[in-house]
Amino acid sequence: MAITGVYLYLAPTLPDAETLKDVDLQTPLRVYTADGLLITEYGEKRRTPITYQEIPPQFIDALLASEDDGFFEHSGIDLKGLARAVFDLVTTGRKKSGGSTITMQVAKNYYLSSEKTFTRKFTEILLALKIEKALTKEEILELYVNKIYLGKRAYGIEAASQVYYGKSITELNLAELAMIAGLPQAPSAANPIRSPERAVSRRNYVLARMYNLGKISEAEFQQSIRQPATARYHGATSEISAPYVAEMIRQEMIRRYGNKAYTSGYSVYTTINSARQRAANAALQKGLLKYDRDHGYRGTQTSYAVIPLNVPEAPELEEWIAQADPAKDVDWPQTLEAWEEKLRDLGDFGIIEPAVVMNATEEGAWVYSIGKIRWLPFAGMTWAAPYLSVNSVGNAPENALDVIRNGDLIWLEATPSELKLAQVPEAEGALVSMNPHNGAIEALVGGFSNSDNQFNRATQAERQPGSAFKPFIYSAALDNGFTTASLINDAPVVFKDASLESTWRPENYSGKFYGPTRLRQALYRSQNLVSIRILKQMGPATAVRYIQDFGFNPARLNKDLSLALGASAVTPLDMATGYSAFANGGYKVSPFVMQSIISDTGEVLYEANPTLAMAPPEEDATGNSVNEGTAHSNPTSEINAEQTDKVEAPTLYAERIMSPENHYLTVSMMRDVVRRGTGRKALALGRNDLAGKTGTTNDQKDAWFSGFNPDLVATVWIGFDQPTTLGRWASGGGTALPVWVDYMREALDGAPEEHFEQPEGIVTVRIDPDSGLLASPGQKDAIFEYFKAGSAPTEYARTKDIIPYQEDEGGSGGGSVIPEQLF
Incomplete structure (x- = not known):
């Protein structure tokens, strides 16, 4: 009776078991690359x-x-x-x-x-x-x-x-x-x-x-x-390292769905290209490690007590433990287990890994990294002269004991040819790479290691871009009456401007003055005084109105002459976005990294619909878009491109912000930065479709390089989180550009060269390189220069050396030497 009573009491409260057929299991949020590799997963429950x-x-x-x-x-x-x-x-x-x-x-x-x-x-x-x-x-x-x-x-x-x-x-x-x-x-x-x-x-x-x-x-x-226990903790499975991207996605998903994002089994596909992301990770880390080694070894901050143990050549881990004498040596199984736990807790640092010195000698040291014992030779430590200051190092070490001791927590970098001592760099950096045709972020690295610092420098670090900002100034100048051959005096100048310091004496990075200089030369030489005079003639307000269309927040753009030197605060993502217009023909695209959101049942909850950098089909006879600007009626962010609820999303066309002529002329000058200017190290890639600009700020606090070809843009920034000098030898061309080169070498591997098409409104004219005027007939040092139709010089330069008239073999005359063409 009692059991029957309990049954009658409880039966009406029982849930319907049929609901188990539609049960919604809590599953984590998973983030993937565009090509389907898992970046990470979030959620309390794996x-x-x-x-x-x-x-x-x-x-x-x-x-x-x-x-x-x-x-x-x-x-x-x-x-x-x-x-x-x-x-x-x-x-x-x-x-x-x-x-x-x-x-x-x-x-x-x-x-x-x-x-x-x-x-x-x-x-x-x-x-x-x-x-x-x-x-x-x-x-x-x-x-x-x-x-x-x-x-x-x-x-x-x-x-x-x-x-x-x-x-x-x-x-x-x-x-x-x-x-x-x-x-x-x-x-x-x-x-x-x-x-x-x-x-x-x-x-x-x-x-x-x-x-x-x-x-x-x-x-x-x-x-x-008889099988031993082989289990060990494996963190969230990750097929590609992109922690800064993952965090961007996590924040956006929480904004959209709240804490439900962690448990509802959403799969987010990003725009990240896994091959390019790997290249970006490696390039930035290699560059920061090189800068760090060039400035000396800061020593170890952590040591663990350890008794030295004589080790046979090339020991296996089990051999090491087996030969240990408990009466003379430490308890190695317990010690190694404790070390491994500490080393794992340090997190993922990419191409370097932590280790503990087990037995140091003058020739090198046996070191323990996670799961293995390795020999670190002195040859891998010869770089480790003591750090003295950002501009000096001490004497080179004579043997390994000058650098490390037993029990030291150290860092290792394994290259194909050797094992080298490393250290976690104090200088930081960021790399952003975008598809300029739609704004898709294909690689993004926000620092040396997300395990060390979660601050995303690619999207959050607002720093001065220095001369890397000048192409925007020069493009504005071309839109306001200047030509690539306009002559500007590169000479000392003193400004008294109430919005600046009481007296401002700007200088060129080299400390030299070049006198009258053509606009093209001034950009590839990165001459500050020319940029300032250009801006002064245009007026800062005119330049800001033009430049803000490249995606920069006008509130953060300086409204004075310091704008010419890149003194405004921008992020690496801002720079990559702005440079996308140079790469794609002059169209404004907005960056995005979230491509789609898929539910746990496979339903597409969101699909990005970015604006495309191309002319819409309904252009009028002048080449201007009839519906220009429509694509930006709903602004997008670096997380999301424009979303539509329609099954068939309409094609959105990006706004043209540079005329075809202005675009071609600006890019031709930026190509010369690579061909003969501060960006010459990019020639190592052996390509003819590259353009860009270096940037170095006052006291070498920031080093930049932004560059592109018609299909890919990348921006690299290097500096300290708390702005301080990188050292007197640091520069955009020497510090940031090598990182860009390493990245683009992998990112463009196998990609055919592309070309920037010359529009109909461009004419080619022979000019005098000193005056920018038309070259005299037969002038020896004449060069070809590009101009917008109707803006070429009409006046001839003063007569110089003339090439003697020569008849060709057919007796028809002509046959003057063709001067070098700049582009």
Whole structure:
């Protein structure tokens, strides 16, 4: 009667078991590259649901042997086990023994709390019976393996397999499957990382049960119980390192969906190109490490006590431990385990990794990095002269003991040819690379390591770009009456301007003055005084109105003559966005990194629809867009391009912000920066389709290079987070440009050369290089220059040396020497 009463009381409150067919498992947010590689996942619970068909049959045998060997025969409850559990609960008030079937655990996990009371247990039983009627055994088992907690934030067997072994459940051997199957009983206390001995004992129990039930042979049993525990913690699986991009996506998803973003199984596909992202990671880290080594070794900040141990040549880790004499040496197994935990806690630093010095000698040192012992030769430390200041270093070391000691926490860089000592750079940097045709960010690195500092310098560091900003000034000048041959006097000048310092004496970076200089020369030589005089003639307000269309916030652009020297605060992303117009023919695109959002059921929740850098089909006869600017009626951000709810999104065309003529002339001058100016190191790429500009600010606090070809833009910035000098030898061309070259070498590998098409409104004229006027007929040093139609000089320069008239072999005359053409 009592049981009947309880049933009548509880039955109306029971949930509908049919709802389990549509259960929404909490799954993490996953972020992918454009080509489908996993960047990272976010969420309290690591879970990757799998279907029943994907579960290895041997795992099912192991799980049932461990948890419920009568699962496929009972109706949801195990009467004997249940009677024992109920007796314990009633007589002691505590649960001492099992009794729950897998179906009952499904009922508890999906509907009930872990409260240990008679009422909850009886509800669990009734629910189990309902579930057995509503679902098949296979459906119940699928729910169970995807829901159970298995330690280390892993929910479900696929997540546990990834956490403990770094691979899918379908790739595990029998011993590993049994290890996972043994976890549900005590997932935290008996997991193979925290308690390997207890976990192995539990695993062997599962294997024994499988053998006794006839699920495995004696040979399989004997082989599996002899296998050592190989589990170790594997963080969130990542196929490509792009932590700064991942954080940008996380913030945007939280803005859109709140905390639901972490649990609803969203998959976000970014615009990141995995090959280019890898190239960007490596290029920036290599560049910062080179700068750091050039400025000396700062020494180690952390040491661990260690007793030296003589080591044989090329030891394996097991050999090292086996030969250790406990009476003379440290407890190596315990020491190495402690070191490994500390080293892992340091995080991911890309191409360098932490290590501890085990035994240092004059010739080098045996060092321990995660999972291995390595020999670091003195040859890998010869660079490590002591750091004295940003401009000086001490004497070079004579042997390894001048640099490191036993127990030192050090950093290593492994190259194909050697192992070298390294250190985490104090100087920082950023690299942004974009597709100029639509604004898609294809690579973004916000610093040397996200593990060390989460500040995203690519999007958040507002720094002065220096001369890298000059192309915008020069383009504005071309739009306001100047030509590429306009002659500007490069001479000392003193300005008294109330908006600046009381007296301002700007200088060129080289400290030299060149006198009258053509506009083209001034840009590729990066002459400050010419840029200032150009801006003074135009007026800062005119320049700001023109430049803001490149995507710069006008409120952050200086309204005085310092604008000419790049003294306004911009981010690397701002610069890459602005340079995209130079690359794409003069169109304004907006940066974005989120391509699409996919729900856990495969529904497309969002698809980016960026503006395209091309003329819309309905152009009038003059080449001006009839609907120019329409694409920007709803501004976009670096996270999102324009979104539309229509199934077929309309094509959005970008606004043209440079005339075809202005664009061609500006780019031709920027190509000369690479061909003969401050960007000559880019010639190492052996391409003829590159253009860009270096930038170095006052006191060498910032080093920049922004450059492009018609299909790819990249901006590199290097500096200290707290602005201070990089040293008297630092410059955009020497510090930032090599990083850009390393990146573009990989990013453009295999890409054919592209060309900047010359528009119809451009004419080519022979001019005198000194005056910028028309060259005299037959002038020896005449050069070709480009002009907008109607803006070429009409006056001839004073007569210089004339090339004598020569008849060709056919007697037709002509045949003057063709002067060098600049472009």
